Amino acid sequence: MKTVRLTLRHDAETIHPMHRFVADSDAFDAYRMVHGNFAGDDDNAFIFHVVGDPDVYKAALADTDRVHDYELTRTGDRSFTVYVRDVPEGIDKRLLELFTEGSLVTLPPLEYRSDWTVRFSVVGDPSDIRQALEGVPDGIETTVDRVGEYDGSDAAVGALTPRQREALRVARSLGYFDVPRSASVEDVAAELECAPGTAAEHLRKAEATVIDALEL
CATH class of the missing domain: 3.30.70 (Alpha-Beta Plaits)
Structure with a gap:
């Protein structure tokens, strides 16, 4: 489909x-x-x-x-x-x-x-x-x-680009969303093999997309 x-x-x-x-x-x-x-x-x-x-x-x-x-x-x-x-x-x-x-x-x-x-x-x-x-x-x-x-994703996940989904997956696995946070943007960027500014932009856009699609 x-x-x-x-x-x-x-x-x-x-x-x-x-x-x-x-x-x-x-x-x-x-x-x-x-x-x-x-x-x-x-x-x-x-x-x-x-x-x-x-x-x-x-x-x-x-x-x-x-x-x-x-x-x-x-x-x-x-x-x-x-x-x-x-x-x-x-x-x-x-x-x-x-x-x-x-x-x-x-x-x-x-x-x-x-x-x-x-x-x-x-x-x-x-x-x-x-x-x-x-x-x-x-x-x-x-x-x-x-x-x-x-791929069976819900509306929030389906609205993400592949790169945004990858950034969220990496950030979650490294502990970027833990409380307290156990990984930095620099850590996420290193895993994604991109600049910290690029990683931060992917995360900001991904977070905004997911929040926008949620039934809040």
Whole structure:
């Protein structure tokens, strides 16, 4: 099976109203779909993790006719999860169909970003992936960020480059993440056969990628 990391950029006609609202508001820092049930013909069920103002988000949900039902649960001062029953229509319905047809499995989380893009990974036969990409509706710009063989990694690990994964493996084996730390960046760099600055950059980027993909 192949896995691809995709970025879909919406325009004003194709973006979901809740994505647009969160993207254009200063009240939110992160917006991710962490679970979804795409089996229903009348509506679909999703769970989102959001970092931001829950009251502002709840008011926006009440104003849209695209949401059939919802339940919001606070998980912190500025974080919450929301269970949503969303009525699929038009382009949104088509996208759900495209990336769940045939052999395709969409890997959560789906990251809804402030630049009107959605980032996620898909696993499946290359022919099914190619067919899905060819079927993306007009008004959505598709970028293939990464292509590889699916090795069973979860979304966080799958988002790493091979060099970043190697850096994390080496750092862990040497004790770089121990408390107290028993290895330095210089130790990691020596094992990777690169400069300490390069090793530090690999680790910083890897840590940021993993944290960004986690359901926090």
